[in-house]
Amino acid sequence: MNMPLIIATFLFFLGMLKYLLYLALRRPVLFTMATVMIALGFALQTIGLGLRSMETGHGPYGNLFEYCLFMAWVVFGIFLVAEGYYRIKPLGAFMTPVGFLLSLIALMLSPEAAGETVVKAYWFTLHRTTSFLAFGAITLIFAAGVMYLIQERQLKTKRFGAWYHRLPPLDILDDVNRKGLIVGFPIFTLSFMAAVVWSFQKYGDVHLNGSVALMIIGWVLYAVASAGRALFGWRGRRAATMGIVTFAIVAAAMLTHIGHVR
Amino acid sequence: MNLIVLGVNHKTAPVEVREKLAIAEKSLGESLRLLDERAPGLSEKVVLSTCNRTEIYARVADVSGGVDELKRFLCGYHEIDRSTLDKATYVLTLEDAVEHLFRVASSLDSMIVGEPQILGQVKGAYQAAREFSATGTILNRLFEQSFNVAKRIRTETAIAENAVSVSYAAVELARKIFGDLAGKTALLIGAGEMIELAVKHLMGQGVETVLVANRTFERAKELATRFNGEAVNFDHLHEELKRCDIVISSTGAPHFVVRRDLAEKVISQRKNRPMFFIDIAVPRDIEPSVNEIDNCYLYNIDDLHSVVQANMAERAKEAARAEEIVKTEVIQFFTWLDHLEMAPTIIALRKSMDEIRKKELERGMSRLGALSAQDKEAVERMTESMVNKILHSPIANLKRKAETEEGHAYLKAVRYLFGLDH
Numbered sequence: 243m244n245m246p247l248i249i250a251t252f253l254f255f256l257g258m259l260k261y262l263l264y265l266a267l268r269r270p271v272l273f274t275m276a277t278v279m280i281a282l283g284f285a286l287q288t289i290g291l292g293l294r295s296m297e298t299g300h301g302p303y304g305n306l307f308e309y310c311l312f313m314a315w316v317v318f319g320i321f322l323v324a325e326g327y328y329r330i331k332p333l334g335a336f337m338t339p340v341g342f343l344l345s346l347i348a349l350m351l352s353p354e355a356a357g358e359t360v361v362k363a364y365w366f367t368l369h370r371t372t373s374f375l376a377f378g379a380i381t382l383i384f385a386a387g388v389m390y391l392i393q394e395r396q397l398k399t400k401r402f403g404a405w406y407h408r409l410p411p412l413d414i415l416d417d418v419n420r421k422g423l424i425v426g427f428p429i430f431t432l433s434f435m436a437a438v439v440w441s442f443q444k445y446g447d448v449h450l451n452g453s454v455a456l457m458i459i460g461w462v463l464y465a466v467a468s469a470g471r472a473l474f475g476w477r478g479r480r481a482a483t484m485g486i487v488t489f490a491i492v493a494a495a496m497l498t499h500i501g502h503v504r
Numbered sequence: 505m506n507l508i509v510l511g512v513n514h515k516t517a518p519v520e521v522r523e524k525l526a527i528a529e530k531s532l533g534e535s536l537r538l539l540d541e542r543a544p545g546l547s548e549k550v551v552l553s554t555c556n557r558t559e560i561y562a563r564v565a566d567v568s569g570g571v572d573e574l575k576r577f578l579c580g581y582h583e584i585d586r587s588t589l590d591k592a593t594y595v596l597t598l599e600d601a602v603e604h605l606f607r608v609a610s611s612l613d614s615m616i617v618g619e620p621q622i623l624g625q626v627k628g629a630y631q632a633a634r635e636f637s638a639t640g641t642i643l644n645r646l647f648e649q650s651f652n653v654a655k656r657i658r659t660e661t662a663i664a665e666n667a668v669s670v671s672y673a674a675v676e677l678a679r680k681i682f683g684d685l686a687g688k689t690a691l692l693i694g695a696g697e698m699i700e701l702a703v704k705h706l707m708g709q710g711v712e713t714v715l716v717a718n719r720t721f722e723r724a725k726e727l728a729t730r731f732n733g734e735a736v737n738f739d740h741l742h743e744e745l746k747r748c749d750i751v752i753s754s755t756g757a758p759h760f761v762v763r764r765d766l767a768e769k770v771i772s773q774r775k776n777r778p779m780f781f782i783d784i785a786v787p788r789d790i791e792p793s794v795n796e797i798d799n800c801y802l803y804n805i806d807d808l809h810s811v812v813q814a815n816m817a818e819r820a821k822e823a824a825r826a827e828e829i830v831k832t833e834v835i836q837f838f839t840w841l842d843h844l845e846m847a848p849t850i851i852a853l854r855k856s857m858d859e860i861r862k863k864e865l866e867r868g869m870s871r872l873g874a875l876s877a878q879d880k881e882a883v884e885r886m887t888e889s890m891v892n893k894i895l896h897s898p899i900a901n902l903k904r905k906a907e908t909e910e911g912h913a914y915l916k917a918v919r920y921l922f923g924l925d926h
Binding site (some may be wrong): 251268269270369393397398400402406407410411413414417447475476477478479480 | 818
């Protein structure tokens with residue numbers, strides 16, 4: 243196993259812990275430490291993934307071990323960008339656990355486990371890369387959605403607990419949802435089309451199984467959410483709930499997708 | 505060296521006493537000059553006077569003498585009798601005085617914990633004292649540090665983050681819903697003092713357009729000009745509502761002015777862009793079930809009060825953390841003070857020992873009679889080395905203790921035991 247990946251996971255754990263503590267205690271120093279740790283972990287994971295790819299001769303999507311790592315890497319990458327852009331301080335507490343869990347799952351899996359035969363084809367590589375990016379975007383939408391639902395509850399029920407003081411304004415969270423859809427949906431669609439093109443090139447048809455079906459449901463939900471938002475002004479609670487459901491479905495689809503190439 | 509603070513505040517004295525002891529800003533210079541004259545024991549001083557407190561911070565050589573001079577000054581200056589003054593005032597020294605100033609500057613001692621004005625008032629008092637050259641090394645450092653403490657507490661705790669008045673609570677809620685209020689539109693229905701206060705705060709936060717509706721159009725126009733807004737026809741409210749993000753209502757109407765079905769229609773016209781209704785009328789103007797509509801938030805006067813209460817509780821929690829910061833800063837101040845006093849104390853100690861040595865040597869020499877120059881020098885050297893050896897470990901230990909919290913107590917003890925202050 244490669245050392246940078248283990249240290250990165252440990253740093254992710256510490257960073258996540260600091261974000262959770264920051265949410266509880268609101269000491270600025272915790273927030274700074276958390277961001278530094280996640281950024282360091284991300285850098286180390288980048289190195290780890292690079293080393294791994296040099297070793298195997300292909301991108302990090304050969305087996306479930308690499309799969310989880312790559313998903314975690316994208317989640318942290320998008321998280322760091324979103325945190326810098328929106329400055330939503332509690333975001334880390336909601337997004338880093340997803341990335342950390344994925345890294346942890348990876349560490350518990352065997353790096354040598356059999357995966358799929360690695361296909362080096364233009365459309366297939368495009369499919370893989372974009373689907374990971376889309377997953378990162380949907381994770382961001384998920385984190386914002388959870389925060390939105392909590393904060394909206396506080397404002398509606400007028401019970402002002404600790405959350406009320408800690409979470410950002412609804413409008414900002416809704417804006418994350420909007421931008422997440424604008425950026426994520428085209429990427430997801432591209433990934434989808436790339437898979438279809440590749441499948442037709444190679445086999446002449448599209449092979450449907452449980453995981454692919456889940457992914458299609460996820461994509462349809464993504465599409466409905468985007469269209470509803472653009473055309474009918476679906477926003478707020480409805481958009482947040484859809485984001486959370488879509489995330490659950492896409493995450494399940496991603497984790498069962500490996501090895502489904504014929 | 506000692507530090508004292510003598511004062512009255514809202515906790516120790518009612519306003520009848522506080523107003524008697526207040527020192528107006530314009531007579532600060534005069535009072536400092538009089539203090540110089542009548543209380544010479546105060547080598548440095550700062551006079552802080554606000555509507556909730558009058559306090560004099562001073563550096564004195566002797567505490568009880570300094571306090572007495574100060575009290576006599578205040579009795580004379582304000583023409584009140586000593587017993588009234590004694591009852592109303594508190595005197596704090598050293599650590600307690602330093603802690604007190606830090607708490608005052610960071611608004612932990614204020615009537616409304618976390619209110620921002622007091623820091624400016626402390627700064628003003630210090631500035632006035634500086635201009636009058638009434639401060640020196642110690643008070644300069646003390647006050648400069650108190651500003652840093654206040655700043656630190658403001659950034660490291662959420663003590664001043666949340667609204668503690670009803671009209672600010674409305675603004676805070678609007679910000680929790682809309683984030684940035686720039687470019688938003690507010691509609692006022694009716695009139696009243698609270699409504700105007702809330703609008704002022706909202707405009708201060710960037711609300712751009714203010715619409716005013718009133719049963720009498722004239723009154724609406726009048727209010728609208730005051731807020732640089734736009735009067736709208738009361739009967740066409742349902743048409744105006746769709747461009748409003750924030751609606752504040754306070755009419756004397758006996759029935760609902762905004763009903764649920766109207767709000768539902770408006771929200772769908774707005775494509776679900778959120779609306780914030782604030783109903784401060786009794787009987788209420790807006791149907792309560794409007795709050796159940798998605799993206800509509802309705803708050804009545806009781807709800808606003810409960811926000812204030814929650815915020816107060818939050819402030820109290822943050823205040824506990826701020827107190828911790830104050831404690832560490834007090835220690836820091838005394839560490840600095842010890843370093844400052846260390847060198848003069850050691851020099852004074854050596855000097856006093858050397859004086860004793862020289863005096864005793866002189867007396868001894870005359871009793872010993874004629875000694876050769878060589879013997880004289882030998883005796884001289886011996887006494888010198890005795891003094892050095894005796895002082896060696898006390899000085900070394902004192903230096904070591906200066907780095908700790910007890911440093912100040914040791915310094916004081918040394919000065920006292922060896923009579924260095926007289």
